[in-house]
Amino acid sequence: MAKRNPSFVCQSCGAVYNRWKGKCEACGGWNTIGEETGSASPMVGPVATRPSRAKGRVFALEGLAGETREAPRTPSGIAEFDRVTGGGFVRGSVILIGGDPGIGKSTLLIQASAALAARGARVAYISGEEAVAQVRLRAERLGLAGAPVELAAETNVEDIVTTLSQGPAPALAIIDSIQTMWTETVESAPGTVTQVRGSAQALIRFAKTHGTAVILVGHVTKDGQIAGPRVVEHMVDAVISFEGDTGHHFRILRGIKNRFGPTDEIGVFEMSDRGLTEVANPSELFLAGRDLATAGTAVFAGMEGTRPLLVEVQALVAPSSLGTPRRAVVGWDPSRLSMVLAVLEAHGGLRLGQHDVYLNVAGGLRISEPAADLAAAAALVSSLSGAPLPPDTVYFGELGLSGAIRPVAQAPARLKEAAKLGFLHAVAPAPRGDSRERLALSPTPMSHVADLVAAIASSRPRQRTALPNR
Numbered sequence: 001m002a003k004r005n006p007s008f009v010c011q012s013c014g015a016v017y018n019r020w021k022g023k024c025e026a027c028g029g030w031n032t033i034g035e036e037t038g039s040a041s042p043m044v045g046p047v048a049t050r051p052s053r054a055k056g057r058v059f060a061l062e063g064l065a066g067e068t069r070e071a072p073r074t075p076s077g078i079a080e081f082d083r084v085t086g087g088g089f090v091r092g093s094v095i096l097i098g099g100d101p102g103i104g105k106s107t108l109l110i111q112a113s114a115a116l117a118a119r120g121a122r123v124a125y126i127s128g129e130e131a132v133a134q135v136r137l138r139a140e141r142l143g144l145a146g147a148p149v150e151l152a153a154e155t156n157v158e159d160i161v162t163t164l165s166q167g168p169a170p171a172l173a174i175i176d177s178i179q180t181m182w183t184e185t186v187e188s189a190p191g192t193v194t195q196v197r198g199s200a201q202a203l204i205r206f207a208k209t210h211g212t213a214v215i216l217v218g219h220v221t222k223d224g225q226i227a228g229p230r231v232v233e234h235m236v237d238a239v240i241s242f243e244g245d246t247g248h249h250f251r252i253l254r255g256i257k258n259r260f261g262p263t264d265e266i267g268v269f270e271m272s273d274r275g276l277t278e279v280a281n282p283s284e285l286f287l288a289g290r291d292l293a294t295a296g297t298a299v300f301a302g303m304e305g306t307r308p309l310l311v312e313v314q315a316l317v318a319p320s321s322l323g324t325p326r327r328a329v330v331g332w333d334p335s336r337l338s339m340v341l342a343v344l345e346a347h348g349g350l351r352l353g354q355h356d357v358y359l360n361v362a363g364g365l366r367i368s369e370p371a372a373d374l375a376a377a378a379a380l381v382s383s384l385s386g387a388p389l390p391p392d393t394v395y396f397g398e399l400g401l402s403g404a405i406r407p408v409a410q411a412p413a414r415l416k417e418a419a420k421l422g423f424l425h426a427v428a429p430a431p432r433g434d435s436r437e438r439l440a441l442s443p444t445p446m447s448h449v450a451d452l453v454a455a456i457a458s459s460r461p462r463q464r465t466a467l468p469n470r
């Protein structure tokens with residue numbers, strides 16, 4: 001069934017249509033559909049065009065129990081990277097790394113390649129974006145020029161696969177980036193969804209047959225999605241995003257999908273003039289330069305995967321001059337802020353309808369845990385009342401719509417980290433059940449948001465704005 005008709009492919013999600021449309025019905029994107037001719041496989045997904053056989057082969061089916069071996073891994077030598085991959089690169093696995101341009105993907109990967117190559121592994125770095133001289137220049141600046149990394153500037157996937165198949169299979173091959181690659185098996189222009197999918201397919205096949213771990217660098221669109229077809233995300237074994245704010249020095253490596261390890265771990269790096277350096281204790285970094293005496297800041301004892309992470313949550317509540325007051329959030333979910341504000345109004349007695357509210361997670365970190373509710377609420381109440389929170393206290397807990405403060409997971413680890421960094425008190429929900437675990441800090445149990453408001457308002461009766469009258 002050699003279909004040579006033109007097909008119309010959505011460039012953001014990979015959906016295929018037989019005529020042009022203004023709006024993609026699959027992803028809702030406008031003007032994302034482009035014509036592509038000669039696509040070898042108009043099918044969505046990693047289904048390769050295999051000649052159909054009349055009769056299938058019989059294969060053995062097995063039970064769930066049985067002997068298994070731990071996937072063989074090659075640690076990169078960068079501990080923060082290995083934490084995210086789950087202990088190193090699995091042989092024959094493919095990792096997609098996405099991130100904004102200029103965030104430091106190439107820097108991180110050249111550092112990982114050099115670290116691995118210096119330990120004797122064969123590592124190939126294929127750049128489709130930069131000339132060899134540019135990559136060399138960067139390596140020189142990072143003091144890595146001596147590492148035996150095999151470097152090339154190539155974009156043709158068949159050439160790359162043929163070259164890498166010579167000699168012993170590389171332990172790691174880096175393709176920077178998948179959007180610049182093109183394969184002869186597909187006729188569309190480089191950068192189109194069909195090309196990206198075809199190239200990824202060929203490289204994944206290479207990884208599986210040779211046992212090489214392949215890292216694909218992927219571009220990211222304005223709204224943070226990895227550009228190109230989402231199907232590439234489904235085809236690879238792991239998807240990792242490298243994020244950070246160009247205004248801040250630190251960068252976060254975050255697992256999004258991982259067939260061989262955890263997805264909730266983060267790796268923290270700091271960008272310096274010597275490249276990316278690992279940050280082994282991120283809490284210290286995020287709390288550095290904290291303003292202790294001002295109202296509106298609370299320290300949140302959070303968790304990122306298995307690692308506790310302390311960050312400062314800052315709030316500013318100010319009388320509004322607008323008809324509809326502003327609500328702005330950086331680093332947290334805006335709908336969670338709306339919910340916390342509604343709970344504070346309904347159950348804490350606060351009146352915020354005439355106030356602008358700004359909430360910021362210091363340092364540019366993005367937190368997604370519901371456990372941050374209590375810290376955000378404390379910062380908001382503190383800012384509204386003008387009463388600074390005690391500087392030696394951390395906050396964590398989830399707010400329910402009823403105003404109840406609900407227990408969250410991993411409280412002992414959060415308290416331990418807080419104690420380690422010199423905090424003396426914690427405001428948190430009462431520990432769950434009958435766990436009589438010895439805690440590093442014994443939290444001041446708080447079960448309702450009204451108690452929180454009362455505690456903060458009574459701490460320093462410097463009334464700046466009207467606080468609740470109950």
Ligand code: TYD
Nearest residue numbers: 101102103104105106107271272273274275
């Ligand atoms: P790069 O790795 O090229 O980003 P990406 O591949 O994600 O597009 O990173 C480039 C940025 O990093 C650039 O703005 C300069 C900065 N940088 C440093 O600050 N220090 C360094 O040692 C290096 C190599 C880059």
Ligand code: MG
Nearest residue numbers: 105106129176
């Ligand atoms: Mg780059």
